[in-house]
Amino acid sequence: MALRAVSALTWGLGGPGVGPLRSGTFLRCATQHRLEKMPSSIGFPEASRRPFSSHRILVDVDQSHGVATMKLKNPPVNSLSLELLTEFVISWEKLENDKSCRGVILTSNSPKIFSAGLDITDMYGKNAAHYAEFWKAVQEVWLKLYTSNMVVIAAINGSSPAGGCLMSLASDYRIMADNPKYTIGLNETLLGIVAPFWFKDNLVNTIGNRASEHALQRGLLFPPADALKIGLVDQIVPEDKVQSTALSVMSEWLKIPDHARQLTKTMMRKPTADRLLKQREADIQNFVSFISKDSIQKSLHMYLKFLKEREK
């Protein structure tokens, strides 16, 4: 198997905003329309579309089908900066509160990069208060995605290292563009940092313990075909079919009654989400003390330098 490395949300019933069962779920399900036919592109009729956006997040809601497409837009590499993460949470809550929205396709506005992962400049050369705020936002985005009532499909239209891979892992289904130039994986060790336990838990739940041990220790980044083999993604499709495939997979998922799917998702994911929720503050403090170490700052500095100077 060809492996490539770069060389060198609150759970709990009734919890604010992100509880697995939004009030009215059962009632709504009883009258919910089934999706019989989905459009093959985002060319929805104007009347049924409700786009909204912020600087770094573009959202297009197709109200007649109950599906939103959320695009990350943070050039040049869609890094997950504090600003992007904050805007993500605001947009996500808007969708969670929109009763017409049952599913979200998460993708990128950039053609070649889904997301370069956490913004390294938010973890380098800042003070403890900044690191704490940043990490809280990272946790929040993961909790929102991982515990969402909505069906979340990642349409991975480019490279997806580290935090980008985590966002995909938190989705219910992953479709990746079949381009061998793109890679996906949790490559933290290559930066001299360590994926926290909840990144690891999410990976283990997806690809199993042995494959996770191997992938995490070596910081492996997998091309799409290999990612498919180990179950890191569920499907690979030609680059120009990622969005249309995501829409048709979504239509299949939305045929399942919401209440049954949501309760099943809760049953599967609650223990993992609860593990972070129970020690959220300690996890923030752990991150702050780890990332503030001189040796870790030095590793990040070297990695940023490597990124800037490497041959393209």
Ligand SMILES: CCCCC/C=C\C/C=C\C=C\CC(=O)SCCNC(=O)CCNC(=O)[C@H](O)C(C)(C)COP(=O)(O)OP(=O)(O)OC[C@H]1O[C@@H](n2cnc3c(N)ncnc32)[C@H](O)[C@@H]1OP(=O)(O)O
């Ligand atoms: C035991 C205790 C445990 C406690 C837990 C503690 C800690 C855990 C901590 C953190 C976990 C972090 C997870 C992460 O997500 S870290 C981020 C990892 N990301 C990467 O390694 C990706 C790096 N980027 C790339 O590989 C390439 O950029 C990419 C393939 C995405 C795109 O390549 P392309 O050639 O198109 O673009 P580049 O020229 O490389 O980049 C353009 C520009 O962007 C800068 N940049 C790239 N990635 C990032 C990033 N993640 N953050 C900030 N900036 C980034 C790059 O430096 C270039 O800048 P410039 O030269 O134009 O100035």
